[in-house]
Amino acid sequence: MGERTIPIRPAPSQTFEYLSTRKDELVGWARKFSLFPYPFVTACCAMEFMAVSSTPYDTDRFGAALPRFSPRQSDLLMVVGTVTHKQAPILLKVYEQMCEPKWVMAFGACATSGGFYQNYAAVAGIDRIIPVDIYVPGCPPRPETVIDGIMRLQDRIARSRHPIVTKDF
Amino acid sequence: MAAVTNLVQQGFASVASDTYLSHGMLVLVLPREALAATVATLKAEHGFDMLLDVTAVDWPEDALRFEVVWHLFSTRDLVRIRLKTRVAAQDPVVPSLCPLYGSADFLERECHDMYGIVFEGNPDLRPILLYEGFEGHPLRKDYPKQREQPLVPYRAGELER
Amino acid sequence: MDMRIRNPIQPAFETPEREDAMIVSIGPSHPATHGTIQIMAELDGERVIRTDVHCGYLHRGFEKECEDHTWHTLIPYVDRLNYCSGLINDFAYCDAVERLMGVEITRRCTVLRTLLAEYSRLADHMTCIAAALMELGAMTAFLYMVMIRDYVYEHLAAVTGARVTYSFGRIGGLANDLPEGWLARLEEILTQYEDFVGRVHGLMDRNRIFIDRMRDVGVLTTAEAINYGFTGPVLRSTGAPRDLRKDAPYLAYPELDFEIPVGIKGDNYDRYYVRMREMDESVHMIRQCVEMLEPGPLNVDDRRCTLPPKDLVYGEIESLINHFKLVMEGPQVPPGEIYNAHEGANGELGFYIVSVGGGRPYKLHVRSPSFVHMGGVHRMLNGYQLADIIPTFGSVNMIGGECDR
Numbered sequence: 001m002g003e004r005t006i007p008i009r010p011a012p013s014q015t016f017e018y019l020s021t022r023k024d025e026l027v028g029w030a031r032k033f034s035l036f037p038y039p040f041v042t043a044c045c046a047m048e049f050m051a052v053s054s055t056p057y058d059t060d061r062f063g064a065a066l067p068r069f070s071p072r073q074s075d076l077l078m079v080v081g082t083v084t085h086k087q088a089p090i091l092l093k094v095y096e097q098m099c100e101p102k103w104v105m106a107f108g109a110c111a112t113s114g115g116f117y118q119n120y121a122a123v124a125g126i127d128r129i130i131p132v133d134i135y136v137p138g139c140p141p142r143p144e145t146v147i148d149g150i151m152r153l154q155d156r157i158a159r160s161r162h163p164i165v166t167k168d169f
Numbered sequence: 170m171a172a173v174t175n176l177v178q179q180g181f182a183s184v185a186s187d188t189y190l191s192h193g194m195l196v197l198v199l200p201r202e203a204l205a206a207t208v209a210t211l212k213a214e215h216g217f218d219m220l221l222d223v224t225a226v227d228w229p230e231d232a233l234r235f236e237v238v239w240h241l242f243s244t245r246d247l248v249r250i251r252l253k254t255r256v257a258a259q260d261p262v263v264p265s266l267c268p269l270y271g272s273a274d275f276l277e278r279e280c281h282d283m284y285g286i287v288f289e290g291n292p293d294l295r296p297i298l299l300y301e302g303f304e305g306h307p308l309r310k311d312y313p314k315q316r317e318q319p320l321v322p323y324r325a326g327e328l329e330r
Numbered sequence: 331m332d333m334r335i336r337n338p339i340q341p342a343f344e345t346p347e348r349e350d351a352m353i354v355s356i357g358p359s360h361p362a363t364h365g366t367i368q369i370m371a372e373l374d375g376e377r378v379i380r381t382d383v384h385c386g387y388l389h390r391g392f393e394k395e396c397e398d399h400t401w402h403t404l405i406p407y408v409d410r411l412n413y414c415s416g417l418i419n420d421f422a423y424c425d426a427v428e429r430l431m432g433v434e435i436t437r438r439c440t441v442l443r444t445l446l447a448e449y450s451r452l453a454d455h456m457t458c459i460a461a462a463l464m465e466l467g468a469m470t471a472f473l474y475m476v477m478i479r480d481y482v483y484e485h486l487a488a489v490t491g492a493r494v495t496y497s498f499g500r501i502g503g504l505a506n507d508l509p510e511g512w513l514a515r516l517e518e519i520l521t522q523y524e525d526f527v528g529r530v531h532g533l534m535d536r537n538r539i540f541i542d543r544m545r546d547v548g549v550l551t552t553a554e555a556i557n558y559g560f561t562g563p564v565l566r567s568t569g570a571p572r573d574l575r576k577d578a579p580y581l582a583y584p585e586l587d588f589e590i591p592v593g594i595k596g597d598n599y600d601r602y603y604v605r606m607r608e609m610d611e612s613v614h615m616i617r618q619c620v621e622m623l624e625p626g627p628l629n630v631d632d633r634r635c636t637l638p639p640k641d642l643v644y645g646e647i648e649s650l651i652n653h654f655k656l657v658m659e660g661p662q663v664p665p666g667e668i669y670n671a672h673e674g675a676n677g678e679l680g681f682y683i684v685s686v687g688g689g690r691p692y693k694l695h696v697r698s699p700s701f702v703h704m705g706g707v708h709r710m711l712n713g714y715q716l717a718d719i720i721p722t723f724g725s726v727n728m729i730g731g732e733c734d735r
Contacts, residue, residue: 041365042388043731044413047457047494051483054476069361081365081730086300086338087387088321090359093335116406119314120307121299121391128323140494192429192668218556222669222697226684238682240669240697244556244570247577251669272559275385275705283393293342298386298734300338307394314394320336 011168020161020169027162031075031101032154033063038074040094043081045108048140057143064150071097076153077130082110083123095130101162103153106132107146109139173246177215181207196251204254205264208241212269217241217250220270223277225284229310234258237286239266256286265290283308341370342382351379354716358387362465362720366730367704369711369719376715381708385701388730396694400660401427401501404694409495411696412732415454415675417446417486420499425580426670426681427501431663433635438626439503444582445619446486446498447672448612452523453482454675454727455563455605455612462602462724463534466543471533474526481519488512501661502636503629513620520613527609534602544599548710548722551596558706562677562699563608564726567593567600574673582622586615601725635661660689669697676700676727700726700733 011017037059039049052059059065068074071094083091095104106126109115112135114124126132133156136149163169174195178188184207187198199207211217221240228234233255241250256263265288266273277288278297285306288294296303300320305312346353351374357363368384392411396404408423409416421443428435435443460475483493489508490496498505534540550560552568565572573590575583591607593600629636633652642649665687671680677699684693703726710722 039361040359041361043366043390044410044495046365047413047483050457050461050476051480051493054473054480056477056480067361082388082390084387084389085317085320086389087358087366088319089335089338090387092321094359117390117395119391119395120312120317121389123319124317128319129321131324142493191666192670194669219559219561221559221671221678221702222680222682222695224682224695226693240680240682242678244572249669249671270559271554271557271709272702272705275701276559279701295340295342296386297384298389300386301340302336302338307391312394314391314398320338 016169023164023169024160024162025158027164028158028160031162032157035062035064035076035103035150035154036066036068036074037064037076037078037105038069038071038094038098039067039078039080040091041080042083042087043108043110045080045110045140048138048143048146049078049080049107052143052146057147059147059150062147062150062154071095072099074098075101076103076105078105078107079111079126080107082108082115082117083126083129084121085123086121088123088129091126092129103133103157104130105149105153106135107149108141109137111135112137115139173215173243173248174250177211177250180210180215191251194249194251196253198253201254201256201263204252205266207252208239208266208269211241211250216243216245217248218244220266220272220276221249223266223273223280225280225286225308227284227308227310231255232257235261235284235286237263237280261285262287262289264288267291282306285309338387339368339384341384343370343372343380346372347379348374350374356719358384362723364461364728364730366734367723367728369723371711371716371719373716376717378711378714378716378719381711383704383708385704385733388734390731390734392696392735393694396691398690400689401663401691402656402660404691405499406495406497409497410731411698411735412454412674412676412679412700412729413495414457414729415447415450416494416496417450417490417498418454418672418674419679420496421447421581422670422672422674422679423681424499424501425672426668426683427661427663428635429670430666430668430683430685431501431634431661433502433630433632435503436627436630438624438628439630440582441619441622441624442504442508442628443499444586445616445623446489447581448615448619449482449486451675452609452612452616453479453486455609456482458675458724458727459530459602459605462721463530465720465724466540468533468540471530474530478519478523478526481522485512485515485519488515500629500636502632502634507628513623516616516620520616523609523613527606531606541599543718544597544602544721544725546595546597547714547718548598548601548725549596550706550710554709555596555706558709559702560677560706561702562674563601563604564703565677566590567604568596569593574671574678578671580672582619585622586618588615598721598725662687662689663691671697674699674732676703676729676732679732696732696735698732698735700728700730701735704728704733 134153185197219242226236239252357368366387370382372379460472464472490498638649663685667684680697682695
């Protein structure tokens, strides 16, 4: 995960470790079920993004339905579609404007690896520019695949540490 | 439709270096100097009121390397026509159709981006599909397909190919 | 200031004309501009004085990429041009190559391609209207349309294998024939479509707010539209009955009975209504195609482009070699050039193909309606309010894949 890994330091005591684990579970549960995606939509995957947000697939059941079109108000950056070299500065700008905690989903083959556009124009995977938490394959991915990706991301959020008061707690 | 095609073919037979039919469409191969006047006449007298497309073909082995291709359409007679001209790589300048057609603006910008054809008279030849700082013209045959020119430096630890 | 982030464009104007005017960049990561268009707008309060439209943020190098692929293996790239109606792109491309090769498709293929093209057009118009209405705030209409569109996607997945990008056309025919029960399900979907589109009509057509936001907004005259190269529903909304399916018929359109809906004013409301009526006409055409469909061979029996049947490939050496050459080298297309246009959902979708013989194109250029429309959209934006940019842009139906290629 590169520069976004939270370093694990030895805990001062077992009580501290127990409390911080329980706190992490609670905060993780709250964060995973209230994802506000920023749909950074560019290409064909947009069709499946629209489909997964509506009936019958519905990301609202997972708490990830309400898109926030401002990076300041969102925490899940869904990069939907091909990112070209022209679009790359925009993507980086949007990513850096988002506040922690934030997660990135590479939605589709083009965001994951450039897809089958191996030429001068497309970035061969957005992880060359920003760190990615979950890769959803497909060209475009079926809505079920997207939901699977969201659920795996939610598991990851649930399992990770959430220091909210200090650097460690 | 055949009547208009014949009329145009006869009308420009003296100016064009070649005229032929390509799968039902009349093609006029013109010298560069005759282009502006021909298009103006086609628009004013023969009713070709829509510029459909501007593109170029790169023939690197030929002396006149670039073949610039225009497609015009007449909404009155429902006829299409193709105009072609050849320019050399050292002097890839053709007259712009911006004064005649509004759609020429973006179409010529794209052709300039991709091939480097300079459209004299187009007030705005900024990159449209490519970006500021991109060097070269990708659709030329000597531009390697996979030469990327990233605007954003890749993250540390990523392999650069 | 982060020096790593460089500006990819050079705006046409950086200082406002008037002292109290402000320049705002709308996009490119903006829901209303479909994520790939940047509009630098100079605003005097809420009024738009002038705009500078930038596209190219989704330029994926389609033409260069296609020069490296065989005539068949580039079909997935063609699909992703106007990805809302992928089948129309497929068939337009295959038709162009077939004309260049002198291949005539079978009767069943002609009717089936027409049916599927109209079905795809239905999905595209539904997407356009759903997105445009959602951007105005009409969430219910969006959900109705997207539900029917989802049925269409699943139904197309039953025949092509994919929901959005089908890669279904082949030079000389189609990838495979219809499965059992497909036509019965088609009729079910069309009936449900009629129900749901009736509800959308009820919600929108006489809605005071909708009319106030769409009538007399984004007006385009016919002369302006032709000058800027507009075709398709945008041109028809200005009153000009230009449609390639009637003007230069191809596939099975000469035999179908359908009308060309035209608008009266060339404003947003007309574009919305023209698309709604075109969807109804598409449904009418689909039903006629179902009547016309007869059993028969799907792919033309021409060894230059169609793969031989598998039992022959395994049985005799000529078919094996033929299969090998078609897959490895691609169908051999004679030298020549062609410009072939079909009526895409947005207008004239033209393919200009140059072949020097061999299995790969020398040049494959797409005349994309969305790109040309972006050159003229400033005529519909200047002079109106900032909030009018959203519905006007939505009504033009700019598809990034087609615009930037």
